[in-house]
Amino acid sequence: MNAIIGQPVNRVDGPAKVTGHATYAAEFDLPGLAYAVMVLATIPRGHIRSIDRMAAEQAPGVLAVMTHEDAPRLAYKPIAQRPQVDAQSGEQLHVLQDPEVRFNGEPVAVVIAETLEQAVHAADLVQVEYARSPALTIFDATKGRPPSEGNVKAGRVPELGRGEVEAAMAAAPVRISARYVHPREHHNAIEPHVTIAHWEGENLTLYDKTQWVDNDRKEIAHVFGMEEERIRVISPFVGGAFGSALRTWPHVTLAAMAAKRVGRPVRLELTRRQLYMSVGFRPHSEQHLTLGATPEGKLVALEHEVVQQVGRYEEYAETALSPTSHLYQCDNLWARYRLVEMDTNSPCPMRAPGVVTGVLGLEMAMDELATELGLDPLELRLRNYAEQDQQKGLPWSSKELRACYAAAAERFGWSRRKPEPRSMREGGMLVGYGMATAIYHSDRSAGSASVALTGNGMAVVRSAASDMGPGTYTSMTQVAAETLGLPVSHVRFELGDTNLPFAPVHGGSITMASMGNAIVAACQAVQKKLAGLARAAQNGPFAGLPEEAIAAREGGLGRADGSGPVVPYAELLRQHNLGWVEAEGSAQPGEETQKYSSAAFGAIFVEVRVDEALGTVRVPRMVGAYDVGRVINPKTARSQCIGGMVGGLGMALEEQAEWDIRFGKVMNANLAEYLVPVNADVPSLEAIFVPNDDRNFNPLGVKGLAEVAICGVAPAIANAVYHATGRRIRRLPITPERLL
Numbered sequence: 001m002n003a004i005i006g007q008p009v010n011r012v013d014g015p016a017k018v019t020g021h022a023t024y025a026a027e028f029d030l031p032g033l034a035y036a037v038m039v040l041a042t043i044p045r046g047h048i049r050s051i052d053r054m055a056a057e058q059a060p061g062v063l064a065v066m067t068h069e070d071a072p073r074l075a076y077k078p079i080a081q082r083p084q085v086d087a088q089s090g091e092q093l094h095v096l097q098d099p100e101v102r103f104n105g106e107p108v109a110v111v112i113a114e115t116l117e118q119a120v121h122a123a124d125l126v127q128v129e130y131a132r133s134p135a136l137t138i139f140d141a142t143k144g145r146p147p148s149e150g151n152v153k154a155g156r157v158p159e160l161g162r163g164e165v166e167a168a169m170a171a172a173p174v175r176i177s178a179r180y181v182h183p184r185e186h187h188n189a190i191e192p193h194v195t196i197a198h199w200e201g202e203n204l205t206l207y208d209k210t211q212w213v214d215n216d217r218k219e220i221a222h223v224f225g226m227e228e229e230r231i232r233v234i235s236p237f238v239g240g241a242f243g244s245a246l247r248t249w250p251h252v253t254l255a256a257m258a259a260k261r262v263g264r265p266v267r268l269e270l271t272r273r274q275l276y277m278s279v280g281f282r283p284h285s286e287q288h289l290t291l292g293a294t295p296e297g298k299l300v301a302l303e304h305e306v307v308q309q310v311g312r313y314e315e316y317a318e319t320a321l322s323p324t325s326h327l328y329q330c331d332n333l334w335a336r337y338r339l340v341e342m343d344t345n346s347p348c349p350m351r352a353p354g355v356v357t358g359v360l361g362l363e364m365a366m367d368e369l370a371t372e373l374g375l376d377p378l379e380l381r382l383r384n385y386a387e388q389d390q391q392k393g394l395p396w397s398s399k400e401l402r403a404c405y406a407a408a409a410e411r412f413g414w415s416r417r418k419p420e421p422r423s424m425r426e427g428g429m430l431v432g433y434g435m436a437t438a439i440y441h442s443d444r445s446a447g448s449a450s451v452a453l454t455g456n457g458m459a460v461v462r463s464a465a466s467d468m469g470p471g472t473y474t475s476m477t478q479v480a481a482e483t484l485g486l487p488v489s490h491v492r493f494e495l496g497d498t499n500l501p502f503a504p505v506h507g508g509s510i511t512m513a514s515m516g517n518a519i520v521a522a523c524q525a526v527q528k529k530l531a532g533l534a535r536a537a538q539n540g541p542f543a544g545l546p547e548e549a550i551a552a553r554e555g556g557l558g559r560a561d562g563s564g565p566v567v568p569y570a571e572l573l574r575q576h577n578l579g580w581v582e583a584e585g586s587a588q589p590g591e592e593t594q595k596y597s598s599a600a601f602g603a604i605f606v607e608v609r610v611d612e613a614l615g616t617v618r619v620p621r622m623v624g625a626y627d628v629g630r631v632i633n634p635k636t637a638r639s640q641c642i643g644g645m646v647g648g649l650g651m652a653l654e655e656q657a658e659w660d661i662r663f664g665k666v667m668n669a670n671l672a673e674y675l676v677p678v679n680a681d682v683p684s685l686e687a688i689f690v691p692n693d694d695r696n697f698n699p700l701g702v703k704g705l706a707e708v709a710i711c712g713v714a715p716a717i718a719n720a721v722y723h724a725t726g727r728r729i730r731r732l733p734i735t736p737e738r739l740l
């Protein structure tokens with residue numbers, strides 16, 4: 001049989017998705033379903049003086065109106081260790097528990113009605129009177145403070161360094177220094193967040209949009225003071241998330257409270273506008289870099305400070321310094337991370353959280369240094385290539401970044417670049433070529449899966465994993481099919497249900513490195529179990545053989561020495577009068593984390609066309625080459641990479657929350673005014689995968705492919721704009737008004 005891993009298998013869930021048979025959270029149709037709509041605060045800070053709910057309660061179809069005055073007091077039980085995706089310090093929002101308003105958009109009431117329309121109408125009738133207090137709505141980078149202990153413990157370092165940076169910087173023959181700003185950005189997945197909550201006695205079922213069903217359950221158990229076993233979370237399909245569904249947000253709690261209040265299943269769906277206040281965002285950031293180098297372009301000193309906004313009631317912090325710590329060889333380094341408190345809902349992970357920010361500053365600064373030195377930007381990167389992770393003092397588990405640079409530069413035609421800015425033109429447009437490096441640390445986490453071989457020749461693989469779009473269903477099916485020696489069509493993978501074996505968070509690019517290896521283990525476990533049954537049998541082809549004499553091959557079991565036929569699993573099950581056989585397997589990181597530093601790498605090259613009269617930037621093409629370890633499915637992998645390019649294009653040229661300091665509010669909270677790339681903006685996108693197979697990192701050899709794809713894209717575009725125009729735009733997005 002041909003290898004299945006490495007094949008561009010079509011999405012196994014594709015037909016269900018395009019024919020409407022894939023059931024997303026909002027689409028579970030329960031008898032007696034009622035609808036809840038949130039009412040959100042309209043002041044940035046203060047408290048509720050009074051709520052007039054009479055008109056809402058009397059409106060047609062209304063079942064209940066709930067506010068802090070009559071909502072049940074919830075347990076919000078402290079848990080010893082919160083999952084890493086949650087804020088590591090402060091306290092999550094306790095919803096409808098007191099009259100205080102902590103940010104503009106905090107839920108102050110929820111209206112439950114027979115229909116969605118009735119609930120929307122009645123929510124409009126709730127009158128809230130507020131007493132406003134002074135609010136922190138202005139980002140002032142000088143007010144930065146270090147992250148708190150909880151975040152530091154969780155790896156969000158406040159400061160790192162090596163060598164003698166001050167002396168080295170002072171002595172550096174060439175120096176550049178620059179400040180870069182990028183604004184608050186929002187995930188804007190196509191599927192809004194939604195929860196259906198259904199109580200049956202003391203048991204709660206949640207149909208939810210989530211990237212981690214197990215954490216959803218844990219969080220709600222903690223909020224309600226319930227045993228986890230009483231909660232089941234179901235989430236088979238997620239219509240994009242980009243990090244916004246890693247955590248369990250207060251609306252999930254509200255849905256469960258509302259369902260309990262009316263004694264019926266309740267659906268609570270956030271409007272597009274509410275998403276901007278309810279499910280996190282990428283925090284506004286400002287960063288300052290100073291680079292010192294020799295005239296030959298060898299980095300001798302690097303200083304990097306990143307300052308980001310944070311909400312006040314809980315503290316979300318990012319790993320923004322990690323790229324600086326190890327992307328380039330530099331003996332003298334100092335980096336610092338600071339937070340500025342503001343009265344806003346809490347930020348959260350979004351598309352390579354922190355890392356994309358750190359890479360943005362570093363890669364724009366490297367371009368400025370290349371200009372200062374009169375050196376080709378790619379050559380500058382090569383001269384500072386990090387042969388090991390200098391901060392950790394560990395070798396890379398593998399690193400094919402040189403091959404990425406070479407492959408992408410060749411494909412792009414980087415050698416045609418004329419070094420001088422404003423020196424390339426075509427059809428009345430200024431043409432610019434820019435490049436940047438991408439990096440994202442590779443992690444893995446413990447997870448489990450089960451595999452059942454059935455009498456009809458199928459394998460059913462189960463794990464509480466998620467698929468927010470990258471193709472988990474498909475790639476995991478391939479891993480199982482290859483390990484079992486079955487065709488893809490004979491394997492079914494089920495995910496998104498807390499009743500299934502535990503899976504880690506579907507984020508941080510860890511899913512394949514974690515779950516892929518768990519699935520291999522589960523497949524091997526079921527093969528072993530079946531072999532055990534066959535050996536123990538009275539008769540049959542393997543009766544009485546020692547364990548090592550049987551090997552799994554080609555969809556069945558055979559003799560390890562190759563003699564005799566391969567007996568298919570289904571036939572063995574029949575011989576032994578079994579309907580099915582099932583086993584569980586798990587995988588977890590081991591000592592390799594002490595021996596190696598692991599990361600995915602990429603090199604991004606882009607061309608821009610700038611219309612100087614209009615200040616518009618178009619990006620006709622991008623080429624990225626990636627070292628992501630082994631590629632399980634080149635088709636879904638390409639989708640990931642071009643998706644990252646599109647996200648990076650949005651970051652460079654379009655995305656920006658317009659924050660009004662008077663109201664502490666995002667004013668363009670809709671997809672008409674918050675711009676994201678559309679088809680007309682998206683150029684020719686090409687993704688190349690350089691061969692690699694990182695067995696030092698994990699047995700499957702994958703590194704993880706997701707976040708690396710957006711890292712480096714925005715700085716490559718900004719650098720290309722400089723090359724086209726001779727102007728450094730250090731504040732993203734690069735809009736016409738900034739370029740004119």
Ligand code: MOS
Pocket residue numbers: 211241242243244246349350351352353506507508509
């Ligand atoms: Mo990703 S921001 O870890 O969903």
